[in-house]
Amino acid sequence: MTASPHPESDRVEFVRAVLEWLDGRETRADAVDASLELLANERRRLFLQVMRTYGEALTLPDAAEEVAVRETGTSVAELSPEHVANVYISLYHDHMPRLIDAGLLEYDQERDLVTPVVVR
Template sequence: MTSNPHSERNRVEFVRAALDWLDTDDEPDASAETLDDVFALLADQRRRLLLSVMHTYSEELTLPDAAEEVAIRETGHKVADISPERVQEVYLSLYHDHLPRLVDAGLLEYDQERDLVTPDGVYRGQ
């Protein structure tokens, strides 16, 4: 596996920032647990993509629209070139797995009756 120097430098800077954060926190055990929780949330690419979609739009989206956007970012193709089955698979995995985790973490809100995903106020910078 090859990596470019830019991505490697970003990775090193991110790790150093995380370690600095751990060193400055008054409760190191809680900080380590929090950091583990954050890394677990961000470990899955589909969750990262959903967060990125919500950050890009910074407003409520229907879950089907969010699933389309995630599928576009996963494949690098236009939505017209992605099979409906693929978008359905993304939708179902968001609905059953990824979205509940992000809602529980307080990063997103979900209105099941309206099938709307909303970035949390803190996440939107409010």
């Protein structure tokens, strides 16, 4: 990610856009709070972006590798195995369970396969 020359104005613009989007919707305050809490962590956002980009089941190791690439802005060949392992562990133990509980992902532990939940 590239640093913005005016992060405060970006933040203000983002908050206004979210408030405008929420305006007129019948969204419960606790749902908004829970959603913003899920999105508060960059690694979780990257994980969701990876799953959305592919739009299909991925093995958790593949998803972790792609998250690590996006975090570092480097190629797969430049990633250290330790960094990918750390990403995998944090996805498995922290981020993925939260996203499963939120109904955004499903996980097949036997196959180590993560699937985005498609809401229609």
